[in-house]
Amino acid sequence: MTDQEHNDQVDTEAQSAPETEQPAEQAPNDAEALSAQVETLANALASAKEQTLRAQADAQNSRRRAEQDIEKAHKFGQEKLVADLLPVVDNLERALSSIDRESEANKPIIEGIELTLKSFTDSLARHQVVALNPAGEPFDPQLHQAMTMVDNPDVEPNTVIDVFQKGYTLHGRLVRPAMVVVAKG
Incomplete structure (x- = not known):
């Protein structure tokens, strides 16, 4: 080194x-x-x-x-369709209420309208459309639309005494409120 x-x-x-x-x-x-x-x-x-x-x-x-x-x-999603079909139910009910039930000539017509109405309401029920007919129930502003108030001492105040038009719900959601007459207090 x-x-x-x-x-x-x-x-x-x-x-x-x-x-x-x-x-x-x-x-x-x-x-x-x-x-x-x-x-x-x-x-x-x-x-x-x-x-x-x-x-x-x-x-x-x-x-x-x-x-x-x-x-x-x-x-x-079918709420709009249901709302559009409800007047058909109303018209069938009005037809039944206005027809002369005593006349024998009207029996087949009444039967046909009743069967059509039943078929229609059954179809609506299958799709969870439920009618609200609140006669005799307390007035609920979330479900009913008061058309008029009438004095009626036989009924408690704020009770529905007459229904002009049924209301309907779809799966619990209001589609159309019931148009009602309410008793005054």
């Missing part, structure tokens, strides 16, 4: 020696830095987990809302 190589080797060892002593001096600083970094990463992980949970909950809520909207669309 030449002197130059020997000097280089000694320089290398000299440089190595302080480095081995230096980590021992920096060990507490490195441990603090590492623990701070671990704490920062732990906080970031907790924040990421919380954001993930919130995102999952938000997605689940959106899915549930969409399912409810679809269910309502299926239930109440």
Whole structure:
């Protein structure tokens, strides 16, 4: 080995020696830095987990809302059609009430209208359309439309005493209020 190589080797060892002593001096600083970094990463992980949970909950809520909207669309999508068909029921009922039931010539007509009305109302009932005929019940402004108020001492105040036109609900939602006469107090 030449002197130059020997000097280089000694320089290398000299440089190595302080480095081995230096980590021992920096060990507490490195441990603090590492623990701070671990704490920062732990906080970031907790924040990421919380954001993930919130995102999952938000997605689940959106899915549930969409399912409810679809269910309502299926239930109440036919509301306009039902509202358009209700005058047909009213007209069949009016025809039955205005026809002379004593005449033998009208018996087949009455029977035909009654069967048509029954078929129609059964079809509506299969689709959860329910008639409201509130005669004798207390007046409910959410289900009834008061056409007039009449003094009637035989009945309690705010009681429906006559029904001009039946009301109807579709799956519990009001399609048309019942038009009624209410007793005054």
